[in-house]
Amino acid sequence: MNNEWPLYEVFIRGKHGLSHRHVGSVHATDSQHAIQNARDVYTRRNEGVSIWVIPSMQIVASCPSDKDALFEPSEDKIYRHPSFFQIPDDVEAM
Amino acid sequence: MYAQMIKSEETYEDPKKLMAFQARIDDGDRIEPKDWMPKGYRKTLIRQIGQHAHSEIVGQLPEGNWITRAPSLERKAILLAKVQDEAGHGLYLYCAAETLGVSRDELTEMLLNGQMKYSSIFSYPALTWADMGVIGWLIDGAAILNQVPLQRTSYGPYARAMVRICKEESFHQRQGFDIMIKMVNGTAEQKHMAQDALNRLWYPSLMMFGPPDAESVHSEQSMRWKIKINSNDELRQKFVNQTVPQAEYLGLSIPDINLNWNERKQSYDFSQPDWSEFFDVLEGNGPASVDRIEARQAAWEDGAWVREARIAHAEKKNMAILAAE
Numbered sequence: 001m002n003n004e005w006p007l008y009e010v011f012i013r014g015k016h017g018l019s020h021r022h023v024g025s026v027h028a029t030d031s032q033h034a035i036q037n038a039r040d041v042y043t044r045r046n047e048g049v050s051i052w053v054i055p056s057m058q059i060v061a062s063c064p065s066d067k068d069a070l071f072e073p074s075e076d077k078i079y080r081h082p083s084f085f086q087i088p089d090d091v092e093a094m
Numbered sequence: 095m096y097a098q099m100i101k102s103e104e105t106y107e108d109p110k111k112l113m114a115f116q117a118r119i120d121d122g123d124r125i126e127p128k129d130w131m132p133k134g135y136r137k138t139l140i141r142q143i144g145q146h147a148h149s150e151i152v153g154q155l156p157e158g159n160w161i162t163r164a165p166s167l168e169r170k171a172i173l174l175a176k177v178q179d180e181a182g183h184g185l186y187l188y189c190a191a192e193t194l195g196v197s198r199d200e201l202t203e204m205l206l207n208g209q210m211k212y213s214s215i216f217s218y219p220a221l222t223w224a225d226m227g228v229i230g231w232l233i234d235g236a237a238i239l240n241q242v243p244l245q246r247t248s249y250g251p252y253a254r255a256m257v258r259i260c261k262e263e264s265f266h267q268r269q270g271f272d273i274m275i276k277m278v279n280g281t282a283e284q285k286h287m288a289q290d291a292l293n294r295l296w297y298p299s300l301m302m303f304g305p306p307d308a309e310s311v312h313s314e315q316s317m318r319w320k321i322k323i324n325s326n327d328e329l330r331q332k333f334v335n336q337t338v339p340q341a342e343y344l345g346l347s348i349p350d351i352n353l354n355w356n357e358r359k360q361s362y363d364f365s366q367p368d369w370s371e372f373f374d375v376l377e378g379n380g381p382a383s384v385d386r387i388e389a390r391q392a393a394w395e396d397g398a399w400v401r402e403a404r405i406a407h408a409e410k411k412n413m414a415i416l417a418a419e
Contacts, residue, residue: 027198
């Protein structure tokens, strides 16, 4: 029982022009097979107009312990948010 | 429920890490696959999600048996779609379990050798077409009650699988109730079949929620970890309260002489199922337990050549690509 089909991650674009979104994974022997399986498992109710699959092994992910180093620097740059700036009431919509 | 009697693993780890982990859960944070988690949390979740997945897969068998005998082409198409959904639910859940570091094959192996369980309800046979009605109405109805709160469970991949499942589950319950409506409005014989199916499956349905809280030894830790959200008795009561009026609508009687509306607690009083039967079924001694595992074993063995052939084909194609380069 150790000759398992590799794992693929599945991304689906819904009908509303959004980007492809991760929905889960499937086992398959090649990319075409992964698309077929993803169709059966994740789009039984017309959930999508396009499917991406990628071998899970190929995904490079950031490490949870690197969270601070990666994301903290953006926290003190509050001027990146428009609410940082006071716009005089006399100035209308901006 | 689909996951019954899940043994919570104790965990002996750095108390500081454990406290920080618990604080994340208390804050409503979701735990993701690469996050640190206590070993006990991981092991308990593998067992719970695995049992849930196995229940979806084994749960296809009693209904699958009726696909060729459905009374009309429409019913057949609907039942086929329903059973296919159950396969899908099993796959969502296996994927969620795999993110915890267990492989699909290991999970299958543990189901087949009895190390992992599936819900007690699927160890009962589906004897007549009316059982298809009761399975959708009561068993999927009970599953919804359990699964809706699990959408908020602390483990991200499990919660997301639950969201997908819940979206699809309501079709299952309604198609069952629709079968019941048809049966009770049919001939006397059909109505009798409907009542008979309810009689046989009522107590097994109540067992789905697991033993009474007083005897439910593993609940406390699981509730702290938010991998169990409601207590067994709480959900069972909710199930009875919602089902009795539906049975009345159908003109069927719940096979319980102690069933009574209790004005004070604004709930129904009802009889407990025979819990010794429940424990016996969970040990693999249900009326259809042997059949179920034999069917899964046969599916595994009969599918072996397909699994191998696909791998061989993919390898051959890869070789051809390499040769061309």
